[in-house]
Amino acid sequence: MGVRERRARQKRYLRQEILDAASELFVREGFENVSMRRIADKIEYSPTTIYLYFKDKAELLEQVCAEAFSRLVQRLTKIDEQPGEPLEKMQRGLLAYIQFGLENPHHYRATFMMPIPEGMREEKLQQADSPGMQAFDFLRRCVYDGIAAGKLKVKDPELASQTVWAGIHGVTSLLITHEKFPWVGREKVAKSMVETLIDGLGGARA
Amino acid sequence: MGVRERRARQKRYLRQEILDAASELFVREGFENVSMRRIADKIEYSPTTIYLYFKDKAELLEQVCAEAFSRLVQRLTKIDEQPGEPLEKMQRGLLAYIQFGLENPHHYRATFMMPIPEGMREEKLQQADSPGMQAFDFLRRCVYDGIAAGKLKVKDPELASQTVWAGIHGVTSLLITHEKFPWVGREKVAKSMVETLIDGLGGARA
DNA sequence: ACATTTACTTAACAGTGTTAACTATACGCC
DNA sequence: GGCGTATAGTTAACACTGTTAAGTAAATGT
The missing domain is CATH 1.10.10.60 (Homeodomain-like)
Known part of the structure; x- marks a missing residue:
C-alpha cells in the first residue's frame, strides 16, 4: 500500500x-x-x-529564493540566541544581513530588487511568513529590543526599523549592482552604514 | 549648400x-x-x-535615463547655488535625490538597480560625466563641504560619501520596489533616513 | 483485461533583441 | 538632364524567451 x-x-x-x-x-x-x-x-x-x-517561472524562482533566505533567517536566529548586548546583537545581525546579500547577489536581487509583477504586491511580501519578511522582522525586533534596553532613543520604533532596513538594503544592493565602483572597501562601507545607522538613531554604542 | x-x-x-x-x-x-x-x-x-x-536597446535606454538624470543634476546644482548652511543644503539635496527617484522610478531602476551587462561595468559608471556619477558627485561635495565647515565629524570623507549614497539609495530603491509595503509613510522614511545619516555622521544639525 | 488516471512530451503561439540582405530615394557630378 | 553612388529605411530571418493545448505512453485501480 x-x-x-x-x-x-x-x-x-x-x-x-x-x-x-x-x-x-x-x-x-x-x-x-x-x-x-x-x-x-x-x-x-x-x-x-x-x-x-x-505555476510559472516567477513561482519557481520565488521558491529558490525562499530556500536561500531561510538560511539567512537561520543565521539571524542563531545570532539572536547568542548572549550579548542588544546593540551588539543588532550590529552583528545587520552585518550578517548585508553579508548574506553579497554572498547571494542573485537571490537578493530577485527578492528585493526586482519589480513585483503587478497584482501580487500585497499578497507576496506582506505575508509575514515570507522569508524576506522574516528577515525584516528580526531586524525590527533588534530595534525594539534596543529601545526596551534604553540603548536606542527613537520616537517611532516602526519608522526606525524601516530606516534601518532601507539603510542596510542600500549598501547591499549598491554593492551588488555596482560591483566595479571604486568603493573605499566593501566591508568598510557595510560597517560604516551599520555604525552610522545605530549612531544616527541615538544608539549608545560601546 | x-x-x-x-x-x-x-x-x-x-x-x-x-x-x-x-x-x-x-x-x-x-x-x-x-x-x-x-x-x-x-x-x-x-x-x-x-x-x-x-547601437542596441541598452544604449537607447541609457540615453533615455541620461536625459532624466540631467534634470536631477539641474535640480541639485540649483540647490547648491542657493544660499544656506552646508548641512541644510545637504539635507535638501538628499531629499531631492530621493524624490527624483520616486518620481522617475523606471529611470532610477534602469540606472542604479539593473545588473550591468558584464564588460562595461568599469567604463559606464566610472565615467565621471555619466549622469549617475554627477549626482553622486554633488552628494560627495555636500559631505566635503560639511566637513570643511566643521559641521560633520568623519575620519574618511570618501567613506562617508559612499555611506550617505548607499543610505539614500536604500530608501529610494526600497520604496520603488516595495510600493505596497506598509510603510509608516514614504516621505517620513525618506526624511528619517536623511536625518539618521547626518546625525550618524556626527552632524551638528539645527 | 479493460478503463482511467498520472506523468510527461511534442508542437505551437506570440513575443523578444538583433543581423543580413534588399530597395528606393536623394545626392553630387559630368 | 542623366548616371553612379551614398544614404535611409525596409523586409525577412535567426535564435531565443515564457507558456499553453493537445497528444502519448505507461502505471494504476477495478
Whole structure:
C-alpha cells in the first residue's frame, strides 16, 4: 500500500531536483540567463514538465529564493540566541544581513530588487511568513529590543526599523549592482552604514 | 549648400523622436514592457531603423535615463547655488535625490538597480560625466563641504560619501520596489533616513 | 483485461533583441 | 538632364524567451 507514498516521494524528489537545477543556474549564470529550457536541459526533462511542479517561472524562482533566505533567517536566529548586548546583537545581525546579500547577489536581487509583477504586491511580501519578511522582522525586533534596553532613543520604533532596513538594503544592493565602483572597501562601507545607522538613531554604542 | 546640415538636422530630429517615444513608453509601461518593436510602432518606423541611431536597446535606454538624470543634476546644482548652511543644503539635496527617484522610478531602476551587462561595468559608471556619477558627485561635495565647515565629524570623507549614497539609495530603491509595503509613510522614511545619516555622521544639525 | 488516471512530451503561439540582405530615394557630378 | 553612388529605411530571418493545448505512453485501480 506504499505505492501512493512512493509516487509522492518521487514527485517531491523531482520537484527538489528542479529547484536545485534552477538554483545552480541561478547562482552561476545570474537571473536573466535562467530560462525554463535551460533548467529543463539540466535535469533532462522537457521544459513543460516544470509547469507540472511550479505555476510559472516567477513561482519557481520565488521558491529558490525562499530556500536561500531561510538560511539567512537561520543565521539571524542563531545570532539572536547568542548572549550579548542588544546593540551588539543588532550590529552583528545587520552585518550578517548585508553579508548574506553579497554572498547571494542573485537571490537578493530577485527578492528585493526586482519589480513585483503587478497584482501580487500585497499578497507576496506582506505575508509575514515570507522569508524576506522574516528577515525584516528580526531586524525590527533588534530595534525594539534596543529601545526596551534604553540603548536606542527613537520616537517611532516602526519608522526606525524601516530606516534601518532601507539603510542596510542600500549598501547591499549598491554593492551588488555596482560591483566595479571604486568603493573605499566593501566591508568598510557595510560597517560604516551599520555604525552610522545605530549612531544616527541615538544608539549608545560601546 | 545647407543640404548636409538639413539632413543632419533631420537625423537629429528622428533620433530625438525615438528617444521621446522610448521615454514615454518607459515611464508609462515600465522597463520590461518597452520593446524595440513597440517603440518602432509608436514612431511609425520599422524596428530596425532604431539600430541606425542606437547601437542596441541598452544604449537607447541609457540615453533615455541620461536625459532624466540631467534634470536631477539641474535640480541639485540649483540647490547648491542657493544660499544656506552646508548641512541644510545637504539635507535638501538628499531629499531631492530621493524624490527624483520616486518620481522617475523606471529611470532610477534602469540606472542604479539593473545588473550591468558584464564588460562595461568599469567604463559606464566610472565615467565621471555619466549622469549617475554627477549626482553622486554633488552628494560627495555636500559631505566635503560639511566637513570643511566643521559641521560633520568623519575620519574618511570618501567613506562617508559612499555611506550617505548607499543610505539614500536604500530608501529610494526600497520604496520603488516595495510600493505596497506598509510603510509608516514614504516621505517620513525618506526624511528619517536623511536625518539618521547626518546625525550618524556626527552632524551638528539645527 | 479493460478503463482511467498520472506523468510527461511534442508542437505551437506570440513575443523578444538583433543581423543580413534588399530597395528606393536623394545626392553630387559630368 | 542623366548616371553612379551614398544614404535611409525596409523586409525577412535567426535564435531565443515564457507558456499553453493537445497528444502519448505507461502505471494504476477495478
